[in-house]
Amino acid sequence: MTVGEDPASPGDRAATLRELGERGLIERVRRRFGVSSPGVLVGIGDDAAAVAWPGRTLLLTTDTLVEDVHFRRSTATLRDVGAKALAVNLSDIAAMGGEPRFALLALACPPTTPVADLDEFFAGFADMAGRHGVALIGGDTCAAPDRMVLTLTLVGEVAGAPVRRAGARSGDAILVTGTLGAAAAGLAALERGPLQVPADVSAAVCRAQRLPTPRVAEGRLLRASGFVTSMIDLSDGLATDLAHIATESGVGAEVRLPALPISDATREVARVLGADPWAWAASGGEDYELLCTAAPEHAESLARRVTRETGTPVSLIGEIQPLGTGVRFVDEAKRIRAVRPGFDHFASAPWNA
Amino acid sequence: MTVGEDPASPGDRAATLRELGERGLIERVRRRFGVSSPGVLVGIGDDAAAVAWPGRTLLLTTDTLVEDVHFRRSTATLRDVGAKALAVNLSDIAAMGGEPRFALLALACPPTTPVADLDEFFAGFADMAGRHGVALIGGDTCAAPDRMVLTLTLVGEVAGAPVRRAGARSGDAILVTGTLGAAAAGLAALERGPLQVPADVSAAVCRAQRLPTPRVAEGRLLRASGFVTSMIDLSDGLATDLAHIATESGVGAEVRLPALPISDATREVARVLGADPWAWAASGGEDYELLCTAAPEHAESLARRVTRETGTPVSLIGEIQPLGTGVRFVDEAKRIRAVRPGFDHFASAPWNA
Numbered sequence: 001m002t003v004g005e006d007p008a009s010p011g012d013r014a015a016t017l018r019e020l021g022e023r024g025l026i027e028r029v030r031r032r033f034g035v036s037s038p039g040v041l042v043g044i045g046d047d048a049a050a051v052a053w054p055g056r057t058l059l060l061t062t063d064t065l066v067e068d069v070h071f072r073r074s075t076a077t078l079r080d081v082g083a084k085a086l087a088v089n090l091s092d093i094a095a096m097g098g099e100p101r102f103a104l105l106a107l108a109c110p111p112t113t114p115v116a117d118l119d120e121f122f123a124g125f126a127d128m129a130g131r132h133g134v135a136l137i138g139g140d141t142c143a144a145p146d147r148m149v150l151t152l153t154l155v156g157e158v159a160g161a162p163v164r165r166a167g168a169r170s171g172d173a174i175l176v177t178g179t180l181g182a183a184a185a186g187l188a189a190l191e192r193g194p195l196q197v198p199a200d201v202s203a204a205v206c207r208a209q210r211l212p213t214p215r216v217a218e219g220r221l222l223r224a225s226g227f228v229t230s231m232i233d234l235s236d237g238l239a240t241d242l243a244h245i246a247t248e249s250g251v252g253a254e255v256r257l258p259a260l261p262i263s264d265a266t267r268e269v270a271r272v273l274g275a276d277p278w279a280w281a282a283s284g285g286e287d288y289e290l291l292c293t294a295a296p297e298h299a300e301s302l303a304r305r306v307t308r309e310t311g312t313p314v315s316l317i318g319e320i321q322p323l324g325t326g327v328r329f330v331d332e333a334k335r336i337r338a339v340r341p342g343f344d345h346f347a348s349a350p351w352n353a
Numbered sequence: 354m355t356v357g358e359d360p361a362s363p364g365d366r367a368a369t370l371r372e373l374g375e376r377g378l379i380e381r382v383r384r385r386f387g388v389s390s391p392g393v394l395v396g397i398g399d400d401a402a403a404v405a406w407p408g409r410t411l412l413l414t415t416d417t418l419v420e421d422v423h424f425r426r427s428t429a430t431l432r433d434v435g436a437k438a439l440a441v442n443l444s445d446i447a448a449m450g451g452e453p454r455f456a457l458l459a460l461a462c463p464p465t466t467p468v469a470d471l472d473e474f475f476a477g478f479a480d481m482a483g484r485h486g487v488a489l490i491g492g493d494t495c496a497a498p499d500r501m502v503l504t505l506t507l508v509g510e511v512a513g514a515p516v517r518r519a520g521a522r523s524g525d526a527i528l529v530t531g532t533l534g535a536a537a538a539g540l541a542a543l544e545r546g547p548l549q550v551p552a553d554v555s556a557a558v559c560r561a562q563r564l565p566t567p568r569v570a571e572g573r574l575l576r577a578s579g580f581v582t583s584m585i586d587l588s589d590g591l592a593t594d595l596a597h598i599a600t601e602s603g604v605g606a607e608v609r610l611p612a613l614p615i616s617d618a619t620r621e622v623a624r625v626l627g628a629d630p631w632a633w634a635a636s637g638g639e640d641y642e643l644l645c646t647a648a649p650e651h652a653e654s655l656a657r658r659v660t661r662e663t664g665t666p667v668s669l670i671g672e673i674q675p676l677g678t679g680v681r682f683v684d685e686a687k688r689i690r691a692v693r694p695g696f697d698h699f700a701s702a703p704w705n706a
Binding site: 019022028042051053060061062101126129137146149 | 370508
């Protein structure tokens with residue numbers, strides 16, 4: 001935010017979407033449409049919307065994948081793309097603690113697309129859908145002149161209240177599932193070409209980038225514990241997504257960099273490329289792990305329980321602070337370290353500069 | 354279908370999406386994913402999907418608008434585009450006899466897009482949403498390199514069973530709301546530039562093309578009557594969409610060309626351009642009227658009732674025939690007249706020929 005800007009009117013002086021930024025656009029839409037509507041429990045600005053429906057809470061989320069923005073045909077198979085289109089939406093339902101049920105797919109595609117490629121896409125989609133019990137029940141198809149654009153909408157449900165981004169309280173522990181930075185390591189590895197690392201190291205980080213593992217069972221267990229106060233999935237990077245929790249909850253946050261879970265493969269790729277694995281873990285996007293906050297007295301046992309029941313490590317990485325401290329990262333000596341913000345779709349886009 | 358092709362395997366020999374066609378793609382997806390799932394009342398291949406949910410039936414539909422495919426910035430304002438993105442989805446909910454409730458918007462946009470243009474888009478969207486009591490509760494935003502791509506998902510509901518495309522019976526009357534061919538007349542008028550017609554004539558057909566009126570109240574009344582056996586909205590043209598009803602219902606159909614409701618403005622534009630208004634009415638897409646079938650003994654009184662309660666004319670235009678007669682159009686002397694099929698997104702697309 002620039003000095004003198006009215007905090008209630010984000011982006012009012014921005015001329016283009018690039019200046020407004022992704023968050024500015026969402027805030028602008030939320031100001032226009034964010035009036036409360038009957039039955040709407042969670043509206044614009046969370047991982048998924050939630051609607052009170054007789055007996056159950058309905059969760060709704062939608063995500064678009066654009067060819068050459070979210071994936072490249074040169075580095076990803078359409079089988080991976082089909083699975084990823086569903087996975088990123090599954091991750092949003094997971095972040096609410098919900099259970100995925102039904103999917104709609106809107107597919108805009110050049111008419112020259114080989115049918116065999118589409119079959120690959122649907123094979124990947126079907127595989128991911130089968131693993132999570134999701135039924136594809138409808139959609140739309142149309143022609144697009146120059147590239148594939150896929151929009152998947154996923155309907156889920158939760159018995160009772162979903163976990164929101166808002167809800168973290170000062171003193172809460174900050175937890176994260178899995179490991180961080182592997183997707184960024186994979187992107188770097190794909191961009192730099194063959195690396196001097198063992199094949200399994202390269203395969204591990206490339207797989208993390210190409211096809212995330214949505215943490216649906218983990219999200220469900222975290223919510224069901226009753227100890228989780230806020231949750232989000234890590235799509236734009238820890239620094240950016242933790243800031244979303246802090247903003248929505250009206251708190252600050254402190255993350256201990258040495259506590260960030262980083263896999264051996266990510267460290268090895270960073271070493272070979274001369275990169276900083278903590279920077280990848282703090283700012284790299286697309287890990288699609290779950291980030292949540294929990295009452296401090298229950299955090300450690302909760303982490304152990306989810307790890308035991310799912311096999312996915314859960315780490316305590318920091319603590320929620322009072323409002324006014326911002327989101328800060330500290331090293332082992334408790335010194336504050338600068339961290340790049342994560343990805344912003346409009347500000348970070350490379351075209352039309 | 355080419356001779357010798359296995360009717361159970363549409364498009365198995367097609368190499369590209371253009372050869373497979375829109376319907377072929379949908380059939381292919383339906384074969385893979387169309388297994389019955391618990392709770393799914395209507396799956397792939399209708400105007401909207403329907404899911405049994407405690408107490409109410411949930412309707413779900415999604416539609417994509419691609420810049421330079423579904424709209425052009427040179428002939429449509431973004432205010433119209435915002436309204437149309439919602440209108441075409443409202444039309445799908447209307448075709449099930451349902452009530453629209455919640456919307457999700459996925460917006461892929463070039464970063465150079467002026468914020469003022471987006472404000473126009475959302476103003477048009479908000480206006481249409483307000484008219485139909487729809488709440489925008491979530492979505493997604495991302496950058497697209499070369500054009501806007503909007504995907505709107507609409508959630509509706511219906512108390513009990515929705516009206517499907519399948520259900521028409523031989524002998525049923527065929528009914529249509531409003532008038533036909535105006536959107537095609539508007540497209541022709543926009544493409545040919547200023548016409549020698551009165552300004553209100555030109556405005557009427559151009560408005561029909563730019564911004565359809567979804568027949569939500571009409572659809573609800575038609576379903577509630579209990580006499581409607583099948584329904585679809587006219588997006589691809591009467592010939593194509595009636596064929597969908599015929600195929601899904603396992604019947605044929607005969608339409609009386611002289612019975613097609615064509616507005617004076619459409620006739621006037623056709624006269625000036627030397628075009629055939631019946632061809633526009635039979636094959637022109639994007640009218641977004643409702644086409645339905647009803648028990649013959651109730652059809653006339655049903656049409657009168659819906660007209661009286663909504664102000665929208667409802668016309669009887671033909672009769673459902675036994676399977677085997679196909680979908681045919683006849684003139685006043687009962688002679689069969691050839692009619693072009695409607696729009697197929699992939700086969701009709703002008704690029705990459």
